[in-house]
Amino acid sequence: MTSDRAAGEAAASEQDGGRPVAPEPGTTAPGTTAPATTAPAAVTPAAGTRHARPLRSRSVPVAGVAVLIAVIAVFPLVFTNPTATNFGVITLIFVAVAAAWNIFSGFSGYLSLGHAVFYGTGAYFLVVAAKDWNLNGADVFWLLPLAGAVAALIAVPLGLVALRVRRHTFVVITIAFFFIAQLSASNLAVTGGSSGVLAPIPNWAAATFNNPFYYLAMLLAAAAVALSVLIRRSRFGLQLRAIRDDEDRAAGLGVRAMPVKLAALVLSAFITGMAGALWVYFIGQAVPQFVFDPLFDLAVVLMVFFGGLGTIAGPVLGALILEPTQLYLNLQESNSYESEILFGALFLVVILFLPRGVLPTAGEWLTAGRIRRLRGDWLAWRAGRTADRPVPPAAGNLS
């Protein structure tokens, strides 16, 4: 298990272009003064030759990210078709949610199937607050951070209860919270029961109707990803991953597990709540069965697993690929059942054949290929030297 984990970690950090992290927190005290280990340069032979090429490069991710942002930014200007921008808004919202889910579940290893609670809380807060305070048009957007704050506030008691238990029990408790929230939304007076609450109707031009939502969703997604990067590189992120690998050992080494887990959950809930609020304003109505949809959590989990759990780029990639696919399927199929079957089948395929996600798996192949190439180079180099000199020097590091 340990070696498995370390391999995934190495592949993951290569994907993110992140700085090296201690692959086994058990051996290196997380967050203490232990020196950063496994610097790739230490493994490769002396500089100056081809062999010194580091196993990970920063330039490709940076260029890729820049291109991706540029493409996403100009997308609604090129494709003005409302269906296309509609897909874009929903997809970007899911990018934000997937990244937020990953901040908690991906980094800490606590699988939450109850993030719809935060999503729905944000959504209901927006529609109810906008109605009560008579907000209209662009003013409604000011409610987004508040909606996030309310979701974060809800996350505190939920976390204090749920985070006391681990593994299966935690997952089941998050599912229970989800059902409590769904039931409350259907029965409380403030949420309008099963008929729901209407969101205010935005008052801008129909031709560019989707654009404000699109750019806000893009901003939110970017913020979520940036936060992921910051957390992953911080001491806080290291503590989270130490908890994921072995919570007891991490606690023994001085990680205060409960506050760390809770902080991650609250941050994650904040973004998820904002995303839910933005979504409901875009959709126009909050009804219990859509706001608290059991498929919502599964969709997000599938996106993250598909891309790569605990990585930075994984959730983004997963959401960018899977959400438009699902929206397209929903548009094509006459009933939603076929897309449900397809969705389940896709989920099984990912779990059975790409259990660690597309990105880490691809990263492993790349790394394996590079190591094979390096080894080939080295063998050729040694063969050359052996031909020159009958007595070879001591074997290099890569033997």
Next chain:
Amino acid sequence: MASEIGQAIAAGILGGGVYALMAAGLTLIFGVLDIINVAQGIFVVLGAYLSYVLSVHLHLDLLLGLLITVPAMFVIGLVIYWLFIRPLRGAERTSMTLLACFAVALIIEGVLYQEFGSNYVSLNAWYTTASVHVFDFYLADIYLIGFGLAAIAFGALYLILYRTTFGRAVRATMQNQVAARLIGIDVNRVSAVTFGIGTAVTAIGGMVYGAISGGFTPNSSYDLISRLLAIVILAGMGSIGGALVTAIFMTTIEALVDIWQPDWAVVVFYLAMVIILTFRPAGLFGRRAVRAQ
């Protein structure tokens, strides 16, 4: 009022027997395989639809139909285990198996919707409408039959687990999988058969549920699984006796709350779960969780 309460308690206890049976399947699977079968809810609904098909198209009595649906669900469980659960290994097995079960549940749900649509159907036989007069209230026969079936199934489960070599292998695997493997138990076979047994009981549960609930759709699985999970967690995972006690207790409480607050009755399950887990993270009857190796 008194008769209402008496009726609620009787219905709660008798109905609880069936929930206990379904929860026992869930907790057995958890104890042996260390996975949470979130597909248990849709298995129950699938069992109910199998009974429905047999009774409507073949005009088979519901009780006789069980002779077909129980083995059928056993085989379905075996196949699902073999195809989707067995291949999953490694560090993330806990979450992976749970998600795989969820995916299987989605597929079955989609197929059921395709076949039967989203209209409510119910199981009918002469004993689903007849009732007996006990003290000062009426009790539908199906509650008594359901409780009897659950009792028989529990008896069979007990005999299998405590009076056969296979049961001994199952209990050994529950205690320590590595040690069980070392003394020559074929853990893979034990796991597969356990998964099959855990799903087979849903055929009985589904038949009774379909008759008691007055109508079900594929969507009923969410309601079922959330109750079952609450029972299993509350009882402490892996404890079959605990599941029995907890299920009967919870359904009785729910039936009582239902008299005053029908909309919120289900919340009792979750609230009890949240409160008890706050003080006893291992559940009422569970052993303290051993550190994952």
